[in-house]
Amino acid sequence: MRKKLLWLSIILGICLMAGFAQAGGPNVAVVLVDVQADFTTAHKGSLAVADSDQPYLDKVTQATKELRKKGLQVFATQDWHPKDHMSFAANHQGKKPFQAIKLADGRTQVLWPTHCVQNSSGSAIVIETSLIDQVVQKGKDPSYDSYSGFKDDGGKVTELKDLLKKQGVETIIVYGIATDYCVRATVVDGLTAGFKVVVVQDLCRGVAPDTSKKAWQEMEQKGALIWESLDPEKVKGL
Numbered sequence: 001m002r003k004k005l006l007w008l009s010i011i012l013g014i015c016l017m018a019g020f021a022q023a024g025g026p027n028v029a030v031v032l033v034d035v036q037a038d039f040t041t042a043h044k045g046s047l048a049v050a051d052s053d054q055p056y057l058d059k060v061t062q063a064t065k066e067l068r069k070k071g072l073q074v075f076a077t078q079d080w081h082p083k084d085h086m087s088f089a090a091n092h093q094g095k096k097p098f099q100a101i102k103l104a105d106g107r108t109q110v111l112w113p114t115h116c117v118q119n120s121s122g123s124a125i126v127i128e129t130s131l132i133d134q135v136v137q138k139g140k141d142p143s144y145d146s147y148s149g150f151k152d153d154g155g156k157v158t159e160l161k162d163l164l165k166k167q168g169v170e171t172i173i174v175y176g177i178a179t180d181y182c183v184r185a186t187v188v189d190g191l192t193a194g195f196k197v198v199v200v201q202d203l204c205r206g207v208a209p210d211t212s213k214k215a216w217q218e219m220e221q222k223g224a225l226i227w228e229s230l231d232p233e234k235v236k237g238l
Contacts, residue, residue: 032076033176038115038122047115077149079116080137148185171196179206184215
């Protein structure tokens with residue numbers, strides 16, 4: 001009986017290892033960037049980007065399901081701003097959204113419509129939360145913007161790097177909103193942190209065509225792998 005149990009455990013271990021190999025290994029994870037109500041046209045968000053409609057959200061959901069079935073963990077970033085956040089145009093008298101201003105410390109800041117306020121409906125992640133293993137909140141400091149999932153503009157780090165390293169992750173597959181801001185910053189900081197980074201183009205949406213084009217060029221130049229779409233065969237090879 002003991003021998004049978006031993007053989008069963010060995011066979012199970014081999015199967016699990018084979019499954020991980022097919023999925024690209026347990027060292028691969030997903031980083032889903034800011035797929036939140038306020039950034040989507042599907043939810044009439046205050047800072048909705050183009051083509052972020054329900055078909056887009058369905059596509060992101062399906063892709064995330066496929067990757068989870070392959071054994072990949074999913075880490076989601078979430079903008080989580082206080083009401084008095086310095087990036088909100090409403091907090092600067094006489095200023096309008098999308099203007100760039102100089103702050104007292106000399107930084108240039110793009111002003112945005114009020115968005116993703118903590119505990120508001122607009123801050124909600126709008127794909128099935130059951131697909132997400134960990135949520136990393138960012139932008140909580142009212143004095144700094146935080147496009148990247150890894151750190152804010154003041155250099156304060158989030159827990160994302162430590163969470164990924166703790167799980168033995170070496171490669172991240174990144175997609176979400178917005179290509180030219182939070183996706184770009186997360187990809188660049190992920191590369192700087194030592195991760196191999198894949199970005200899936202058709203699972204991203206950008207604020208503007210010109211800045212999105214520059215973002216794709218920059219991400220590729222810095223070493224990210226750009227996939228036009230999610231390819232299960234390529235995932236196996238990671």
